[in-house]
Amino acid sequence: DIQMTQSPASLSASLGETVTIECRASEDIYNGLAWYQQKPGKSPQLLIYNANSLHTGVPSRFSGSGSGTQYSLKINSLQSEDVASYFCQQYYDYPTFGGGTKLELK
């Protein structure tokens, strides 16, 4: 199994701030990485795929980067509607997810 280690587990930030969430794979996943957002009581929604491609309809304040085993999700100018949990997922091998990051407003 490819293990995905996500950090931090929780995060508190202010409106307008820039937030970064990290994800480390246990081996090279060759950019086979997606990020999902899950709001309370809702299904996860795809934000980013192929490490840095924005899914249709996702605001441009979200961006993804990285390569090899290290990846990150950045949210510029944090909005109230961004309060959610965020998960990374690799699909280079059979899919596995990170433990999630719960983002709250300060």
Added chain:
Amino acid sequence: QVKLLQSGAALVKPGASVKMSCKASGYTFTDYWVSWVKQSHGKSLEWIGEIYPNSGATNFNEKFKGKATLTVDKSTSTAYMELSRLTSEDSAIYYCTRSGATEGIAHYWGQGVMVTVSS
């Protein structure tokens, strides 16, 4: 637009089985992989497995082999997952998802089915 409509919540007894459905609409059902994902209460996500409706081919997370059975009904564009020999560890929300052009990416999600295993 693509929609995945899942069946309702289920309360089942330990040792029993449960079968849930995922009705697809808004696209050609046979063209994309359908995956199933487990989310235990307050925790992260686990990929259970996937099925390609056109051929019925399946791939599974080793952890769920023997636990989950995936099938489809092409005539109704519906995917099914049956979970057997249920224990309290199987209490969770189960999502069906649809891939995009690349297998493994969950472009679309159903609303989820809450399964509670309790006597």
